[in-house]
Amino acid sequence: MKVLMLIVLSSLVVNAQHLDKVSLQLKWKYQFQFAGFIMAKEKGIYKKYGLDVELRELEESMDVVSEVLDKKSTYGVVQPSVLLDIAQGKELILLKSIYQLSPICLIAIDQGIHTIEDFTNKKIMTGGRQLDASLVSMMLSHKVDIQTMTLQKPSFTLSDLIEGKTDLVVAYTSNEPFELKKRAINHKIFSPKDYGFSFYGDMLMTSKEHSEQNPLEVQRFIDASMEGWKYAFNYINESVDIIFNHYNTQNKTKAALLYEAVELKKLAYLKKIPLGDINVQKLHRIYDVYNLLGLVKNHKVNFNDYLFKSHKIKKTPLLSPYEQAYLEQKGSIKVCYDKSFAPLTYTEKGKAKGMVVSILDLIEQKIGLKFSYVEANNWVEQYQKLQEGLCDIVAVTSKNPNHYDFLTPSTSYQSNSFVLITDTDEPYQEDLKQLKNKTIAIKYGFHTLHKYLETLYPNIKFIQLKENGFEKVARGEIYGYASISYHVSKKIAQEYRGELKIMGKLINHKIEGSFGVNKNDDTLLAILNQAIETISIEEKEKIFKDWYDIEIDREIDYTIILHIIIGFIIIFIIIIIAYIKQKRLKSKIENMNHSLQEKVAQEVAKNRAKEMMLLKQSRLAQMGEMIAMIAHQWRQPLNNLSLITQTITLKYHKDSLDEHSMELFDKKSSKYIQQMSQTIDDFRNFFKTEYRDEWFSINDAIKESFELIEASYQAQYIRAILKCENRYYLKGNSSQFGQALLNILNNARDALIINNVEKKMIQIELRDIDGYVVLAISDNALGIKKSIKDRVFDPYFSTKLDKNGTGLGLYMTKAIIEDHFHGEIHIVDIPHGTKFELIFKIGQDGCRKDIV
């Protein structure tokens, strides 16, 4: 039953697919010599590759090369003399060589012929074949003067030879010897290959024009034919049966076909050369022989130009021939995308852009798929267009949950958190489930997500917005707006810095982004899924990071202009009214003053909340930094330990491991282990999480911070100079202060490395001037560019995003110094470098000085 189902299914698939009609002109009558092509046709391999191939036997006075050039046949099987045609300027492309060696040979039964030298003055019969160049070369190389030989009219039987009418016949090692053996006639075979003339046998070719116009079809024809050949040689008996029953135009016996098969298989598989291989050097060697024989007029031919270049589809064997045929027929895949979903998809200068477009570009490169883009004005429209058949896929849809019954989501290409943003003034909410009677907007068209969110948060009112939700939150019209974090953080960083913040995740799991494929298009779904599989995590990360860093030109929003014009009209009316009613104007101004004061108070509160959010984000980044620093500190002792263990092993094998050396090893390894363990402790103390305000020494904090990064400084030969006059103390969390210093020190180190400074140097100076403690950290890393100087303290600003910069380090430093320690932080330009100055007022806000 299952089998039946499979047969029905596969026949459906085959019937449904489009087949390209092509023809193959053989160079002789059907026999095992062409078994691969016959089997590819008979076993449905050509069909599998989307091809309907007609095989044609050679007819009298037919020339295969002309057949192909005149487009009577698409492909042809020829002999290596095709090189001469190419040299004459015929536009042909060689695809494969079925036989690494030619079966052509000369056969003699005359007792007097033992060696080639004996050929002189003999009669030779070319049979149905030509006296080909390899035979001529073989004879010439043995100084046989062909002029002395009598070339006889062709005959198609061996009887002439047997009856002594001729001395030599041109034959195939795979055919005639069988007849002679059957009749027990002693004979001698002279094969050019045995005399150093290794010519190719049958070669597959097509016209240059055809291969340029249909490279994919040619590739499929090659792949299918070679699959057929592998089958034919692997299942010789079955192949012989099929030829015997259906292709036996020459009335050969099964035994003769079998003999042919065994002989030809030897010629097809030579040493370790892959089946079908054409080696361009070998072509040139064959051509050289033609040259020596004087058959060549045009001396310079680069046969490399006449070899078929594997189409890149071949490099991704993951697609089945049917899928490849599907793609070829389809041309390009139409992608609908939302023009306002930056950085995932958006329109810029009339072109589709964004992270997802980059992913599609990568797929184009890898698989050879072609995409074309159909813009949708909003989220919903992309689905409408898909339903209307205007496109094959939508660029972005959520895989979990998906409830669109007209599409199937592909494998996800990226997952992202679904986060809530609010005004920075809103108090931080640990558990979003506690929110009550708030309105949160989501993008218009997230219908299923809408329902899902409602079940998660029954106390929150969710609405879908067609307009800009960020703006509505910023204006205080709604409590929050929710979207995926890529979209949100980009928008905040570029347009609402300081106004909006990320409150937290609304959905615990990550939303998986995928392509939404038309429900009926299972083939496309399978292709896209396989394509997504080929993209490595690194490639994905690179794309998403690159896009994250790109400034997106904002589209001109005409509704804003309209708002402005309306705004002006309103103001104009107000002024007229105000002019008439001066008294009311006065009270209005008072009101405005009042709200201005409120605004100032709000601004101050904003900073606190913002910092809370960023503190969380920067923790991860710090962990990464910490691991890198530990790795640096551990490298030397780890290496030393490994040397010691290996020395022990060596000594043990040499039997020279005595007590003395064991003691020495023990002492030394303890020392290195101690070093490594100390590193861990240092870091643990440094990054302890409990928060306690206490007096701590700035001098010690500097020392502790510096010890952590000392190894990475040494590794880069950065000279560090510490200058401290007295002891100074601050009140607060010493670990936070240390982190602030670390950020500056790491930053300076990275700048020194990136700018490749000759004599890298960092100076830390601690002193007091006019009642202020000044901690100055200066480097000689050539300074900060003017264009970015104003932005280095901005969150998400980083010049090292491609490395592992998060853009939070200096922002956090500034927040810590200003808010927690009531200090100031400045950047000062110095010759060849930069100086960070941290300034704290002595005597108040927890800063004091001890004279040592």
Add this chain to the structure above:
Amino acid sequence: MRDIVDFTKKMHLLYVEDNEDTIDATMLYLDEFFDAITVAKNGKEGVEKFQKHTIDMIISDINMPIMDGLEMAEQIKGVNPHIPIIFFSAHNEESFIQRANALNIEGYLYKPLHHHQFIALLEEIMHKMSDKK
């Protein structure tokens, strides 16, 4: 293994490294292979000791003060292009490898050291040298 030790024992090694601890630990290991080892603390000292003694082989760190291992190798290969030089370093940066390749260096060993890699490298050098003879 025995072949290699027989081969190395006859050689005079110049070992160049700036870190005391590393010298300490590495010398224990190298002692198993070489009877004569001269230590230099940086590239400049390495060149000086190379000129003073008859050195058969060099193992050197790359990143060192005063003169780094690459510059040292450049100078020494300038005098004796056939002397085998092995870099033993934590560096696996592209730029270093490219520079080192240009110097026709026998090999690199990355920290932490793998015994079989070291053996393989010595074996290679041994064959190369016996081929020359």
